[in-house]
Amino acid sequence: MQNLQVAPVSRSRIISHMPKPYSPESCHQYQTQFDAGVRASCQQRGAGAIGLKMSKAVMVGDLYVGKTSLINRFCKNVFDRDYKATIGVDFEIERFEILGIPFNFQIWDTAGQEKFKCIASAYYRGAQVIITAFDLGDINTLENTRRWVQDALKENEPDTCSIFLVGTKKDTLSEAELERTEQDAIRLAVELQAEYWSVSAKTGENVKDFFFRVASLAFEQSMKKELEKNLGSTAQIGAGNFIQLDGNLSDKKENEPQLNMNCC
Ligand SMILES: Nc1nc2c(ncn2[C@@H]2O[C@H](COP(=O)(O)OP(=O)(O)OP(=O)(O)O)[C@@H](O)[C@H]2O)c(=O)[nH]1
Numbered sequence: 530m531q532n533l534q535v536a537p538v539s540r541s542r543i544i545s546h547m548p549k550p551y552s553p554e555s556c557h558q559y560q561t562q563f564d565a566g567v568r569a570s571c572q573q574r575g576a577g578a579i580g581l582k583m584s585k586a587v588m589v590g591d592l593y594v595g596k597t598s599l600i601n602r603f604c605k606n607v608f609d610r611d612y613k614a615t616i617g618v619d620f621e622i623e624r625f626e627i628l629g630i631p632f633n634f635q636i637w638d639t640a641g642q643e644k645f646k647c648i649a650s651a652y653y654r655g656a657q658v659i660i661t662a663f664d665l666g667d668i669n670t671l672e673n674t675r676r677w678v679q680d681a682l683k684e685n686e687p688d689t690c691s692i693f694l695v696g697t698k699k700d701t702l703s704e705a706e707l708e709r710t711e712q713d714a715i716r717l718a719v720e721l722q723a724e725y726w727s728v729s730a731k732t733g734e735n736v737k738d739f740f741f742r743v744a745s746l747a748f749e750q751s752m753k754k755e756l757e758k759n760l761g762s763t764a765q766i767g768a769g770n771f772i773q774l775d776g777n778l779s780d781k782k783e784n785e786p787q788l789n790m791n792c793c
């Protein structure tokens with residue numbers, strides 16, 4: 530019988546402490562530690578866990594704001610100056626180990642162009658995280674994040690999604706410009722109950738910190754849900770949104786809706 534082995538998680542994707550938010554004012558819930566119940570549950574399971582958890586994030590926002598560039602900087606450590614519009618959707622899976630538990634984080638990249646919206650919106654469903662991006666140098670794109678968030682929320686059950694508002698292309702602004710825009714962005718983040726970050730895919734500034742924070746909060750959220758389900762006892766390995774380790778990652782699109790290029 531074939532013995533399928535899963536490669537260990539890269540050392541650069543191991544998280545043992547809750548990453549800090551961008552700033553205390555910029556986050557919906559200020560927390561600098563993992564929930565005590567979650568920590569205890571992870572410790573009990575230890576390295577002998579036979580399953581791994583996963584969560585889904587969708588990245589939305591106007592065309593050209595830099596969604597794909599941000600994902601590519603984090604997942605592949607590359608930056609492309611040339612614009613190649615995303616057609617419909619694309620996605621990456623990042624493998625983390627958080628508090629000793631394997632965690633697969635799906636990051637779905639969607640097209641900002643209006644003509645692809647109906648393709649992309651089919652993939653909003655089942656997201657635990659909505660990341661809405663805007664260009665720090667283009668205030669209209671900040672205004673539009675409201676609508677992007679509403680559209681993504683519509684496809685999900687109430688109170689099941691964490692929201693992140695991320696300003697991109699930080700390298701293109703002076704300190705003074707950044708400060709002005711961030712005041713508006715933080716105001717909107719409070720309104721949307723979102724956590725705010727500003728990043729640069731070009732220089733890489735804050736990119737890793739941002740995704741580590743997003744993945745950690747998503748992991749914590751899904752562990753808490755699991756614990757609530759199993760009230761009074763520890764979370765059950767193999768239940769809920771765990772997936773089996775012997776699955777093949779190349780089958781990753783199997784359960785997602787298929788692209789329909791004729792729908793627009
Ligand atoms: N200076 C600078 N340029 C950036 C940055 N991020 C993205 N860009 C540029 O902005 C343009 C658009 O980036 P994309 O990542 O393709 O934008 P997108 O939001 O994915 O666009 P759609 O797929 O059409 O929705 C590209 O030319 C990038 O090189 C950044 O941090 N700094």
Ligand SMILES: [Mg+2]
Nearest residue numbers: 596597614615
């Ligand atoms: Mg794109």
